[in-house]
Amino acid sequence: MLLIPCPWCGPRDQSEFSYGGQAHIVRPAEPAALGDGEWADYLFMRDNPMGAHREQWCHSGGCRRWFNVKRDTVTYRILAVYKIGESGGEGEGGGGAP
Amino acid sequence: MAEPQSPLHDVAVAGGAAAAEFVSPGGAVRMCELPFLGHFHLRGAPDDAKFLSQVKAALGCALPLTPNTTAAGEAGGVLWLGPDEWWILTAAGGRAEVLQSLEKAVAGMFASLIDQSPGHTVIRIIGEGDGEPARNLLRSGCTLDLHPEHFPPGRCAQTVFAKTNVTLLPAEDEKNRWRCDLVVRRSFADHLWRWLEEGAAGVDGGG
Structure with a gap:
């Protein structure tokens, strides 16, 4: 069980949160200009790193805000937590820099 | 127009009171509904x-x-x-x-x-004595730190309590008893009330 530090509510039990997948995936500016491969890449392909991974979480059982978490997929240690729209420090990690 | 009916109407009728009330067998935990807020x-x-x-x-x-x-x-x-x-x-x-x-x-x-x-109601938990049995009851339903030092009056917390979304509101009443108001969705009020009733029997006497 993870103890996730919500940027607003502080550390709360994982059971209060919903997972939202990899963070910082930007919707293409011109979807119509993309080929099938690029579109499929945007829709379905996600990083699966061993180590730091940037992901989205929602405090659905609490303040209902979405935020970003940088988590180590090996140790499960949470390395950083930052609000949507913030960069969360250096650009390393699974999701890449925003 | 029909009179509004609290989601714990049946509990109130069974107890012969205007609103749902409950006292645990050992008397350490009191519970009542604050309907129609x-x-x-x-x-x-x-x-x-x-x-x-x-x-x-x-x-x-x-x-x-x-x-x-x-x-x-x-x-x-x-x-x-x-x-x-x-x-x-x-x-x-x-x-x-x-x-x-x-x-x-x-x-x-x-x-x-x-x-x-109309979509919500409030269940008030009052702890007799040091309030510890009442807090133990709530601790068995959620993972928050409920100690008054960490969760004093003036705070509130939304959490998942006994599988439903509840907002907790701690306070101290005029008799210096610890109490906590649980704001819950109407459709979960009956579930939560019965869960608390059953749980309260187990925390009497501080254990």
Whole structure:
């Protein structure tokens, strides 16, 4: 069980949160200009790193805000937590820099 | 128009009281429903000075901007729910007036005001003695740290309690007893009440 530090509510039990997948995936500016491969890449392909991974979480059982978490997929240690729209420090990690 | 009916109506009728009541077998935990309170859900920009000042004028207190804190005004209690989201809980009697003055305060503004009163109810837990049995009862339903040092009056917390979403509101009553109000959705009130009733039997005597 993870103890996730919500940027607003502080550390709360994982059971209060919903997972939202990899963070910082930007919707293409011109979807119509993309080929099938690029579109499929945007829709379905996600990083699966061993180590730091940037992901989205929602405090659905609490303040209902979405935020970003940088988590180590090996140790499960949470390395950083930052609000949507913030960069969360250096650009390393699974999701890449925003 | 038909009289409004509390979601714990059946419990109240079975107990022969106006509202649902319960005392644990050992007397350490008391429980009652506070039906028909006004529950107004307010959203607006926390950096909009006009919004903040007009709502403050309507409520008699400023909106709490610190996460998970509450404020008390003439209109009732105000709970922080999110960075741009608040709940205003008012006494059953003055519901219409408070709603009206809030409506006036946010008219024409980038804000939202919803009357959720019929959708929620409040279950009040009162702990006799040091309140520890009552807190133990609540501890078995959620993972929050409920010790008064960490969760004193003036705070609030939304959490998952016994598989449903509940907002906890700790306070101290006029007899210096620890108490906690649980705001719960109407359709889960019966489940939560029966869960608490059953659990209360196990925490009497502090164990």
